[in-house]
Amino acid sequence: MKILNLLVGGPIDLWPDKLKNGQVKGDWIGIDRGNLHLIDKGIDPLVAIGDFDSLKPEELQLVRSHIKDIRQSIPEKDDTDTQLGLKVALQEHHADRLDIYGATGGRLDHFLANLWMVLEPRFTPFAPKIRMIDKQNTITFFLPGEYQITKEPDKKYLAFVALTPMEHLTLYDEKYKLDDYHVKYPMSLASNEFVGNTAKFKFGSGVMCVIQSKDIDRFN
Amino acid sequence: MKILNLLVGGPIDLWPDKLKNGQVKGDWIGIDRGNLHLIDKGIDPLVAIGDFDSLKPEELQLVRSHIKDIRQSIPEKDDTDTQLGLKVALQEHHADRLDIYGATGGRLDHFLANLWMVLEPRFTPFAPKIRMIDKQNTITFFLPGEYQITKEPDKKYLAFVALTPMEHLTLYDEKYKLDDYHVKYPMSLASNEFVGNTAKFKFGSGVMCVIQSKDIDRFN
Structure with a gap:
């Protein structure tokens, strides 16, 4: 399985520890x-x-000396750098899984643009390969079908986040169950939980985002 | 104009300074x-x-001694505490504006549930009264129509975040213009900017979220 990681520009303090410690496996796109x-x-x-407009000349030199494949993007272009990152990872490098860090927090227009990339028809088929990871959330995406997912050991909560209307x-087998529910508008069914180590769900249309999360410092 | 503020449970480090300093005007729902x-x-x-399950007895006593109207909510209920807050502020207290703090960051299932409350038919008519505020984002909501909005002095970026498909x-007069665009799926048109002090836009269907934001500590 070819795992690629993509680092985008969200706040560093939301990085998970394994990224802070440089312990994430796989190749990177920065x-x-x-x-x-x-x-x-x-x-x-x-x-x-x-x-690279914000980089000092010596910083740009450092990038050039360490990285062979540099794609200079044009500001005010059609694709954002993050969209270009998805294209390179999924279409050029054929990643089986793409883990995106730095996609959450900070400016919420950026987070929502990141979250909704999977709704673009060109990226939708790749949605099941994409994860977004920060220190208290793991975001995954699903296309219509039936699935069994596994609990992450450090996460307590399980959310079914319908990015679109959704049938069936x-x-x-979750703490809060649903039977053949019709989601009429985007909806975050938050704060559900696993019962045991796995959870089973299905849906018939639309794009589902599943978030496993934990509380951190919620009101110190 | 009757302004109410609602404080929900997001991370304190995302509160704007005026909340940290206790300088927000208007009455509060906690x-x-x-x-x-x-x-x-x-x-x-x-x-x-x-x-109030997580409160120590002396903390609960403090709440009781300072607040007359206490609504004990039932966990595992239909409405979340935040939804109850909206009902109390908008339907009971008839707020002309409701500013919500603590609605962003932390667990993303919570943030998305907060963001999408305005899509619930019972809350949609109130959407134009609701703002969500953190230290680098001000989120406002609009129903179909034509609007002129004013730049917040400390914010650089202007995003048009279509929470739903949207016509026309x-x-x-923004930095990046659009003419009669058909939004087919939720989309964050991020990193636009004001040209001058105001921006004019219109749309014909759906629910629009407008976010004014600024960079903070983006990669220290």
Whole structure:
């Protein structure tokens, strides 16, 4: 299985510990300044994408000396750097799984743009390969079908987040069940939980986002 | 104009400074432990909502001594505490504006549930009264029509976030314009900007979320 990781520009304090410690396996694609962070952790990305406008000349030199495949993007272009990252990872490098870090938090227009990329017809077929990971959330995506998913050991909560209207949603064995429910508008069925180590669900149309999460410092 | 504020349970480090400093005007509704934070800032909420299960006896006593109208919610109920807060603020107290703090960040299933409350038919008519505010984003909502909005002095970016499909979206005078665009699926048109102090837009169907935002500590 070919795992690629993509680092985009969200707040560093939301990175999971394994990224902070440089312990994420697989090859990397870095967006803009993220490439400096990866190089700093001893990781040379396969591909660097960005306009690099905010980098000092010596920083840009460092990027050039560590990364062979640099794609200079044009600001005010049609695709964002993150969309370019998806294209490179999924269409060029044929990743079996793409884990995206730095996609959450900070500016919410960015987070929502990241979350909704899977609704673009060009990316929808790849949705099941994509995860977005931060220190308290793991976001995965599903196309219509029946699935059994496994609990992440450190996560307590399970949310079924319908990104679109959705027919025939059934939650078989979760703490809160549903039977053939018709989702009429986007809806976050939050704070559900696993009963045991797996959860089974199905749905007939639309795009489902499943979030496993945990509380951190919720009101210190 | 009757302004109400609602404090829900998101991370404190995302509160805007004026909330940290206790300088937000208007009456408050507090959710669960948020009431302790408000009391700590010298604010006695009009209404406290929550199951209060996580409060120590002396904390619950403090809440009872400062707040007359306490609504004990039942966990595993149909409405979340935040939904109850909206009902109390908008339907009982007839707020002309409801500013929600603590609605962003942390667990993303919670944030998305908060963001999408305006898609529930019972809350949609109130959408234009609702704002969600954190230290780098101000979220507002619009129903079909033509609008002119004003730039917040400290914000650089302007995003048009279509929560639903949408017809006839026109951005008249922003940095990136659109003419009679058909939004086919939810989409965050991020990183647009004001040209001057106001921006004019219109759309014919669906629910629009407008986010003014700024970068903070984006890659320190």
